[in-house]
Amino acid sequence: MSAEVETVADKQATAGALLRVSSQKISRLMDLVGELSLSVTETVNSPDLDHTGDRTLFEAAAHRLNMIVREVQDAATELRLVPVDEVFKRLKRMIREMERQTGKRITLEVIGADTAIDKMVADRLYDPLLHVLRNSADHGLEQTDERVAAGKSEKGVITLSAAQVGSEVQIVVGDDGRGLNREKILSIARKRGLYGPDEEPEPSKLWKVIFEPGFSTAEKVSNLSGRGVGMDVLNTTMRDLRGRIAVESTEGEGTQVSLHIPVSLAFLDCILLRQGTHLFAVPVEDIFEIVKPGIESCMSISAGSRAEMLRLRERHVPVCRLEQFYGDALPDLTPLSDTVAIVLKAGTRLIAVPVDEVLDRQQVVMKPLSGVLAKVRASWGCALLGTGEVALVLDSERLAAGENA
Structure with a gap:
C-alpha cells in the first residue's frame, strides 16, 4: 500500500516538474509558429482553390486547422511569459542605496508582482524603471523635515505596481512626494523652444516634455539624476516595446508614471483596413x-479648412486623414460621409480615421521597422499577412499628435 502511495506521489511530482529552457529556443519556437500561421493562411486563401467544386469539407478542415494554429500561438506565447517580480526584486535591492545617497527614508510598496509579462519585455524594463525610481527618490520625495512640515509621514512612499488590463500590462511607479513643478517645467520647455511664450499647454501634454533628450529640472547633477538622459531612455525603450507612457501629477501630493506594454510582442490581434491602395x-x-x-455627423471646423470633426452622439471627435501621413495628400479627399470611420483611443482622447474598407480581423505576425523604414510615420511596425502582403500597424497616439516618428 505504501509503495502505491509513493508511486502516486512520484507521478505527481514528475507532472509538476519544471524544465529549464533557453529563452533563445523559445524565441525560435515563436518565430516558427509565426511562419506556420502565415503558411496556413496563405494556403487557405490560395487563388488556386477558387475554381474547385464543393469546398464544404475543405473549409471545415481549414477552420479546424486555423483553430489549432491559434491555440499553438497562445501556448507558445505563454512559454515566454515570466512574473514581473523578476524585475521588481532587482529594483527593491536598489532602494537601500537610494536612501543612502539621498539621506531620505523611503518605503517601497510592491503590488501585483505575480503579473505575467513577456521575457523579452522583462529583460529591457529594469534600466528604464530604475531611472523612474531614481527620479521619484531624488526629485519627487521631500526631505524628512520638509515632509513633516507638510503634514506627511517621515518616510516617503514609492509604490511599484503591475496589473494586466486586457492585452496590456500596466506598470505604475508612484510616489507621495511634492509632485511636478508646472511653472519650472514650462519655463525650461519655453527656453528650449518646445512651447511659445504665451502657450499654456494642458498638463497631459506638458508632462511629456520631461521625456525629451537632455531635459532636466535639476539644479545640480547627482549620482541619481540630473543629466536629463533617464526619462529619454524610458521613452525610447517604450517605443521599441510598442508601449506608451502616461504621467499624472498633483503638486504637493505626488506623481504617477504609468507604462502600458503589450503582454506579448510576437503576435497582435488586429483589424485590417484599406485606404486607397494601402493596407x-x-x-x-x-x-x-x-x-x-x-452627412449630418460630418463637419469642417472653418470654411476652406481641411480640419474636420465627426459628431459621435454627444462628442465631437477630430478626424485624422491617413493621406496626410502616407503618400501624397490628395487634392480632393473623399467626403467623410462616403467612408468608414475607425474611432481610435489615443491616450485620454479619441480620433476618427476614415478608410475605404474594413477587411478582416486577424492575429498577425508583427515585425519592427528598421533602417530607413524606422522613420515611417506614426507606425509601430509592419504586419505580415498570409496573402503575402504587408500592412502598416498604426500607432493611434502618434497619429493624434501628428508626429513623424
Whole structure:
C-alpha cells in the first residue's frame, strides 16, 4: 500500500516538474509558429482553390486547422511569459542605496508582482524603471523635515505596481512626494523652444516634455539624476516595446508614471483596413468604435479648412486623414460621409480615421521597422499577412499628435 502511495506521489511530482529552457529556443519556437500561421493562411486563401467544386469539407478542415494554429500561438506565447517580480526584486535591492545617497527614508510598496509579462519585455524594463525610481527618490520625495512640515509621514512612499488590463500590462511607479513643478517645467520647455511664450499647454501634454533628450529640472547633477538622459531612455525603450507612457501629477501630493506594454510582442490581434491602395492594421484594443458617418455627423471646423470633426452622439471627435501621413495628400479627399470611420483611443482622447474598407480581423505576425523604414510615420511596425502582403500597424497616439516618428 505504501509503495502505491509513493508511486502516486512520484507521478505527481514528475507532472509538476519544471524544465529549464533557453529563452533563445523559445524565441525560435515563436518565430516558427509565426511562419506556420502565415503558411496556413496563405494556403487557405490560395487563388488556386477558387475554381474547385464543393469546398464544404475543405473549409471545415481549414477552420479546424486555423483553430489549432491559434491555440499553438497562445501556448507558445505563454512559454515566454515570466512574473514581473523578476524585475521588481532587482529594483527593491536598489532602494537601500537610494536612501543612502539621498539621506531620505523611503518605503517601497510592491503590488501585483505575480503579473505575467513577456521575457523579452522583462529583460529591457529594469534600466528604464530604475531611472523612474531614481527620479521619484531624488526629485519627487521631500526631505524628512520638509515632509513633516507638510503634514506627511517621515518616510516617503514609492509604490511599484503591475496589473494586466486586457492585452496590456500596466506598470505604475508612484510616489507621495511634492509632485511636478508646472511653472519650472514650462519655463525650461519655453527656453528650449518646445512651447511659445504665451502657450499654456494642458498638463497631459506638458508632462511629456520631461521625456525629451537632455531635459532636466535639476539644479545640480547627482549620482541619481540630473543629466536629463533617464526619462529619454524610458521613452525610447517604450517605443521599441510598442508601449506608451502616461504621467499624472498633483503638486504637493505626488506623481504617477504609468507604462502600458503589450503582454506579448510576437503576435497582435488586429483589424485590417484599406485606404486607397494601402493596407493598414490597427490593434483591436485601440479601437473604440467603427461607424458609418452620416452627412449630418460630418463637419469642417472653418470654411476652406481641411480640419474636420465627426459628431459621435454627444462628442465631437477630430478626424485624422491617413493621406496626410502616407503618400501624397490628395487634392480632393473623399467626403467623410462616403467612408468608414475607425474611432481610435489615443491616450485620454479619441480620433476618427476614415478608410475605404474594413477587411478582416486577424492575429498577425508583427515585425519592427528598421533602417530607413524606422522613420515611417506614426507606425509601430509592419504586419505580415498570409496573402503575402504587408500592412502598416498604426500607432493611434502618434497619429493624434501628428508626429513623424
